[in-house]
Amino acid sequence: MTDKYDVIVIGGGPGGYAAAIRAAQHGFKTACIEKRVGAEGKPALGGTCLNVGCIPSKALLDSSWKFHEAQQSFAEHGIQVDGVKIDVAAMQKRKDSVVAQLTGGIASLFQANKVTWLQGTGKLLAGKAIEFTPLDGGASQTLNAEHVILAAGSEPVEIPVAPLVEDKVVDSTGALAFTEVPKRLGVIGAGIIGLELGSVWSRLGAEVVVLEAVDTLLANVDKQIAREAGKTFKKQGLDIRLGARVLSTDTDGDEVKVTYADKDGEHTETFDKLIVAVGRRPNTNGLLAPDSGVTFDERNYIFADNQCRTEVTGVYAIGDLVRGPALAHKALEEGVMVADVIAGEHTQVNYDAIAAVIYTHPEIAWVGKTEDEVKAAGDNYKTGVVPFAANGRALASGEATGMVKFVADADNDRILGMHVIGPQASELIQQGVIALEFGATIEDLQLMVFSHPTLSETVHEAALAADFKAIHIAQRRRK
Numbered sequence: 001m002t003d004k005y006d007v008i009v010i011g012g013g014p015g016g017y018a019a020a021i022r023a024a025q026h027g028f029k030t031a032c033i034e035k036r037v038g039a040e041g042k043p044a045l046g047g048t049c050l051n052v053g054c055i056p057s058k059a060l061l062d063s064s065w066k067f068h069e070a071q072q073s074f075a076e077h078g079i080q081v082d083g084v085k086i087d088v089a090a091m092q093k094r095k096d097s098v099v100a101q102l103t104g105g106i107a108s109l110f111q112a113n114k115v116t117w118l119q120g121t122g123k124l125l126a127g128k129a130i131e132f133t134p135l136d137g138g139a140s141q142t143l144n145a146e147h148v149i150l151a152a153g154s155e156p157v158e159i160p161v162a163p164l165v166e167d168k169v170v171d172s173t174g175a176l177a178f179t180e181v182p183k184r185l186g187v188i189g190a191g192i193i194g195l196e197l198g199s200v201w202s203r204l205g206a207e208v209v210v211l212e213a214v215d216t217l218l219a220n221v222d223k224q225i226a227r228e229a230g231k232t233f234k235k236q237g238l239d240i241r242l243g244a245r246v247l248s249t250d251t252d253g254d255e256v257k258v259t260y261a262d263k264d265g266e267h268t269e270t271f272d273k274l275i276v277a278v279g280r281r282p283n284t285n286g287l288l289a290p291d292s293g294v295t296f297d298e299r300n301y302i303f304a305d306n307q308c309r310t311e312v313t314g315v316y317a318i319g320d321l322v323r324g325p326a327l328a329h330k331a332l333e334e335g336v337m338v339a340d341v342i343a344g345e346h347t348q349v350n351y352d353a354i355a356a357v358i359y360t361h362p363e364i365a366w367v368g369k370t371e372d373e374v375k376a377a378g379d380n381y382k383t384g385v386v387p388f389a390a391n392g393r394a395l396a397s398g399e400a401t402g403m404v405k406f407v408a409d410a411d412n413d414r415i416l417g418m419h420v421i422g423p424q425a426s427e428l429i430q431q432g433v434i435a436l437e438f439g440a441t442i443e444d445l446q447l448m449v450f451s452h453p454t455l456s457e458t459v460h461e462a463a464l465a466a467d468f469k470a471i472h473i474a475q476r477r478r479k
């Protein structure tokens with residue numbers, strides 16, 4: 001194996017694989033080091049996202065939603081189905097095959113683009129050298145590259161009060177692999193993972209209790225949207241307890257006992273499984289030699305400037321390793337940006353226009369500023385809010401929960417944020433991304449013609465509503 005490359009990427013997740021492919025497209029001799037062994041016991045590309053994150057969770061969310069619909073809403077459409085049952089093994093097999101298809105797809109893309117996949121662990125040494133330890137047990141070797149991209153991702157945070165216990169107290173990876181539906185499922189953390197995975201098992205019949213330390217649900221989501229989310233989750237039977245501080249867990253016996261404290265005192269709940277979903281932290285374990293020269297920021301992420309340069313010339317860090325939202329699309333775009341920067345292009349990720357999506361049902365999605373953020377900044381602003389209950393397509397498909405909300409600058413009409421809870425929010429939010437990227441005004445959206453009947457008409461109406469011009473809801477201008 002050659003030991004000299006133009007670009008070496010450590011980590012083959014969305015950040016790393018995209019960086020490697022784009023670097024190879026630029027004509028750089030590129031290698032990507034990835035240590036992961038996938039579910040089938042074979043080396044796997046795709047990182048957290050494809051193996052144990054975005055993709056398997058969405059596969060289970062989709063399967064469990066179909067089950068829920070067959071049980072709860074088919075009848076309303078006149079479809080009679082008796083004896084609907086869930087076969088968890090078949091559902092998991094489908095999820096695994098989706099994962100295998102996609103991770104195999106990245107390996108094919110590497111081949112097509114002539115990216116060398118080095119299967120093993122990479123460590124950055126002093127002077128930009130890399131120690132590579134192969135998965136097959138071969139001897140470690142030192143590799144060199146003009147440019148190094150660190151893309152080692154993140155791992156779940158563990159808390160001392162709830163240590164993981166195989167098959168009983170699990171992190172998100174364990175919760176994606178349950179072989180049966182738990183009767184009573186506890187979840188610590190009402191963040192994105194807690195809500196998505198709590199929803200999966202709740203739809204399949206588990207009684208789910210979510211214990212959240214903070215006393216506000218979805219504290220970083222626009223308040224109006226978060227309130228609607230809270231109401232909907234309650235209706236769906238998710239028992240979310242806010243201000244609940246877990247004090248201890250006891251895994252003796254078949255069950256898991258969780259003791260927590262809230263404003264009313266101490267309580268104990270018993271579950272057959274417990275998911276710990278209290279956040280993720282950068283995966284820097286073993287990644288850097290003490291004298292690598294790479295430094296950390298105040299939150300213990302690898303320090304990176306807005307083009308992902310670390311303090312070592314020629315070494316970049318991207319994705320979950322660095323500041324900003326821990327999202328696959330953010331990691332991917334940073335990887336592409338870094339490869340383009342290495343090739344001498346002038347480019348910049350627009351960190352102000354990165355959408356976030358929670359794939360519950362209804363989905364929750366947002367981009368840009370919340371109303372509270374704009375208010376706190378003292379800006380003169382306006383909002384436009386329209387419910388999906390006023391949308392023909394949403395009603396026709398029986399998906400009329402939720403709303404679209406715009407926050408805009410009242411002086412120059414510029415769109416500052418878009419917030420959606422409702423059907424296809426994950427798709428609709430891309431209209432907000434495009435609007436923010438183009439610096440669009442509310443009037444720009446008002447003057448566009450949206451197809452009828454589509455969910456997107458609610459985006460149009462919400463823009464109209466910002467100036468009291470909505471057609472399909474009764475609006476009274478505030479004096």
Ligand code: FAD
Binds near residue numbers: 049
């Ligand atoms: P990762 O995907 O974590 O990849 C890093 C890779 O580096 C890993 O495969 C690791 O094995 C490898 N590695 C680490 N250290 C070394 C080393 N020293 N040598 C060699 N290899 C190494 N985000 C979304 O945008 N949408 C979603 O729907 C979504 N759903 C999620 C669901 C779950 C359950 C979880 C856990 C996460 C989810 N995320 C989602 C977050 C998303 O997975 C991450 O933001 C994304 O994977 C980060 O990409 P990355 O390339 O930075 O790192």
Ligand code: NAD
Binds near residue numbers: 188277356357
């Ligand atoms: P999170 O930061 O979204 O939520 C963690 C929650 O746990 C917070 O509400 C926090 O207040 C709570 N918490 C922290 N410590 C606690 C404790 N001791 N007891 C009770 N509650 C506690 O983290 P996550 O849900 O673990 O997800 C990690 C990251 O993965 C997310 O930030 C997100 O970036 C990414 N992710 C994204 C998606 C998506 O894009 N759809 C899906 C899953 C994960």
